[in-house]
Amino acid sequence: MLAPVIAPSILSANFACLGAEVDAVLAAGADWIHIDVMDNHYVPVLTIGPLVCKALRKHGVTAPIDVHLMVDPVDRLVPEFAEAGATWISFHPEASRHVDRTIRLIRESGCRPGLVLNPATPLSWLDHTLEQIDLLLLMSVNPGFAGQQFIAPVFGKLREARQRIDASGRELRLEIDGGVKLDNIGAIAGAGADAFVAGSAIFGAKDYAATIRAMRAAIARKA
Ligand code: DX5
Ligand code: ZN
DSSP: OOOOEEEEBGGGSOGGGHHHHHHHHHHTTOOOEEEEEEBSSSSSOBOOOHHHHHHHHHHTOOSOEEEEEEOSSOTTHHHHHHHTTOSEEEEOGGGOSOHHHHHHHHHHTTSEEEEEEOTTSOGGGGTTTTTTOSEEEEESSOTTOSSOOOOTTHHHHHHHHHHHHHHHTOOOEEEEESSOOTTTHHHHHHTTOOEEEESHHHHTSSOHHHHHHHHHHHHHHTO
16 A cells, blocks of 8 residues: 555635645645635635645645646646646546546646545446546545535445555555544544545644644554
């Protein structure tokens, strides 16, 4: 299994000092920075676009940037985020007319493609995409908001996804997003995730480093 990755979602950061917030979580031990892009169409919220990603790169952020697109349509934004410095670009298959084309577009743009499945979106989306993607992101809340509760049946889906990934022999990241907290991250790791998005649990904590350290310990215990 790949080494675990902690990816704070900047959705819960203080936007009035975003560069300092990102510097702080990276100094506290975060591995990736997760950017939630919402368009007031695929989800009923409007957040941030490629300019913010670009500004973080210009600010000096060198860590991988994990862009989670909750937008419909998808394709027009892919080259813009690639140009803005994204490392990973993930999208929801329901939001793209031509899923294989979008995956290829992400790779051709120089980024690593990921597919995001909502809690009720079946793993069968992997049937014809697993060989093409580098990351599978399972949503453990319905997309759109920070601070929601982890949807428990996603544990079974995670285990199933882990089996499919292992059986494929591919080095595919299995990421989880939504309601990840200190008290469930170990069990989530036990179910097979190796990349952990956490927004409110990290940015809502007083001590980022202590929180990330405790998360890593729970991941290692898998409980
Ligand atoms: C939800 C977003 C998440 C969100 C997670 O649509 O994709 O990344 O920021 O927030 P928490 O960790 O607070 O559930
Ligand atoms: Zn996200």
